[in-house]
Amino acid sequence: MEAAAIRSLISHLPSPTSPKSSTADHNLLLSVKLPKPYSKRRCNAPVRVSLENDGDKSKNTYGAIELQRLVDEYPYEFNSKDSPSLPRPLTSTQLSNLASEGSRLRVAYQGVRGAYSESAAEKAYPNCEAVPCEQFDTAFEAVERWLVDRAVLPIENSLGGSIHRNYDLLLRHSLHIVGEVKLKIRHCLLANRGVKLEDLKRVLSHPQALAQCENTLTRMGLVREAVDDTAGAAKLVAFHKLKDTGAVASTTAARIYGLNVLAQDIQDDSDNVTRFLMLAREPIIPGTDKPFKTSIVFSLEEGPGVLFKALAVFAMRNINLTKIESRPLQKQALRILDDSTNGFPKYFPYLFYVDFDASMADQRAQNALGHLKEFATFLRVLGSYLVDSGMA
Numbered sequence: 001m002e003a004a005a006i007r008s009l010i011s012h013l014p015s016p017t018s019p020k021s022s023t024a025d026h027n028l029l030l031s032v033k034l035p036k037p038y039s040k041r042r043c044n045a046p047v048r049v050s051l052e053n054d055g056d057k058s059k060n061t062y063g064a065i066e067l068q069r070l071v072d073e074y075p076y077e078f079n080s081k082d083s084p085s086l087p088r089p090l091t092s093t094q095l096s097n098l099a100s101e102g103s104r105l106r107v108a109y110q111g112v113r114g115a116y117s118e119s120a121a122e123k124a125y126p127n128c129e130a131v132p133c134e135q136f137d138t139a140f141e142a143v144e145r146w147l148v149d150r151a152v153l154p155i156e157n158s159l160g161g162s163i164h165r166n167y168d169l170l171l172r173h174s175l176h177i178v179g180e181v182k183l184k185i186r187h188c189l190l191a192n193r194g195v196k197l198e199d200l201k202r203v204l205s206h207p208q209a210l211a212q213c214e215n216t217l218t219r220m221g222l223v224r225e226a227v228d229d230t231a232g233a234a235k236l237v238a239f240h241k242l243k244d245t246g247a248v249a250s251t252t253a254a255r256i257y258g259l260n261v262l263a264q265d266i267q268d269d270s271d272n273v274t275r276f277l278m279l280a281r282e283p284i285i286p287g288t289d290k291p292f293k294t295s296i297v298f299s300l301e302e303g304p305g306v307l308f309k310a311l312a313v314f315a316m317r318n319i320n321l322t323k324i325e326s327r328p329l330q331k332q333a334l335r336i337l338d339d340s341t342n343g344f345p346k347y348f349p350y351l352f353y354v355d356f357d358a359s360m361a362d363q364r365a366q367n368a369l370g371h372l373k374e375f376a377t378f379l380r381v382l383g384s385y386l387v388d389s390g391m392a
């Protein structure tokens with residue numbers, strides 16, 4: 001299927017972002033390992049970068065690095081292989097070649113070194129340069145501003161369910177889903193050397209990780225406290241040499257931060273899998289030769305049986321749905337949906353995120369979406385990508 005044909009189905013396809021066209025420009029904080037020329041000339045990698053130069057040169061030896069200036073000075077390095085003026089969609093073949101040829105793609109993930117998301121990024125793009133970001137939003141922005149090439153972010157877990165924040169961010173940003181990667185999550189209870197299980201009163205971790213170990217932690221009588229990511233929890237426990245506090249994280253985090261593993265496989269079910277999305281500025285051109293999946297988001301007018309009718313467009317074409325998620329439409333998103341918001345009810349309008357087992361190159365998928373578009377108040381294709389049927 002031609003790219004033009006795919007685009008015609010994507011009614012709200014945002015225009016490609018170029019490095020010079022960035023708009024919002026505050027507080028993008030991320031840790032970036034700068035490419036070689038910068039690390040040699042300017043500072044030791046990894047560094048912490050603030051786009052907002054508050055003028056306080058004393059903050060580090062080099063002052064706050066203005067990333068935008070670097071982008072302007074060295075567009076080639078920041079733009080990777082894609083031409084900024086002529087962005088071309090990546091094909092699925094190109095994507096797998098990039099990985100197998102070992103190109104050093106820069107891939108943003110949320111968390112610090114040792115987070116599960118870092119492992120997911122490395123699984124998705126072997127030999128990539130994994131770039132830690134403080135928040136999910138930062139990872140989205142880093143791709144949009146051409147600071148990195150891709151982002152790999154968690155979207156759902158087999159025990160804890162959906163990661164709602166990332167569903168909301170998918171709509172607010174204009175990135176495309178170009179792949180998925182599933183990772184088996186095996187949590188450990190970590191503590192400083194010499195600390196025993198009976199010494200612990202509380203445990204720190206990412207809220208998803210705490211939820212995945214709910215029963216075990218209750219049995220252990222530990223008070224739970226949420227932090228940004230699992231590895232961040234391990235780092236905190238190690239850095240402050242806490243004696244009464246442990247962390248739920250991976251064995252990798254234990255190794256990096258020098259913690260002991262007090263208990264292994266503490267998740268409530270051994271089948272604990274997190275699905276991550278691979279995000280890029282450009283969509284891939286889907287094929288039909290391999291199993292593809294498509295993710296869409298849409299909204300409907302209120303009325304009896306409207307959702308039933310929407311789901312029927314897939315059922316009548318024998319298309320299998322693999323996921324459905326409904327999220328309340330937030331006011332901020334209304335701006336993104338602009339002129340298509342007339343049909344929205346005043347309170348509790350919902351967005352429906354649906355994944356289905358078909359490529360956008362498949363005639364059945366095109367017909368189903370054509371049909372859905374006839375009565376949906378808003379419809380966007382988030383991406384068509386290869387199904388990850390393997391497990392790490």
Ligand SMILES: O=C(O)C(=O)C[C@]1(C(=O)O)C=C[C@@H](O)C=C1
Nearest residue numbers: 115116117154206208229230274
């Ligand atoms: O905190 C981490 O290590 C993460 O990578 C985040 C995260 C998540 O957001 O779900 C990823 C996988 C696990 O499900 C637990 C936490």
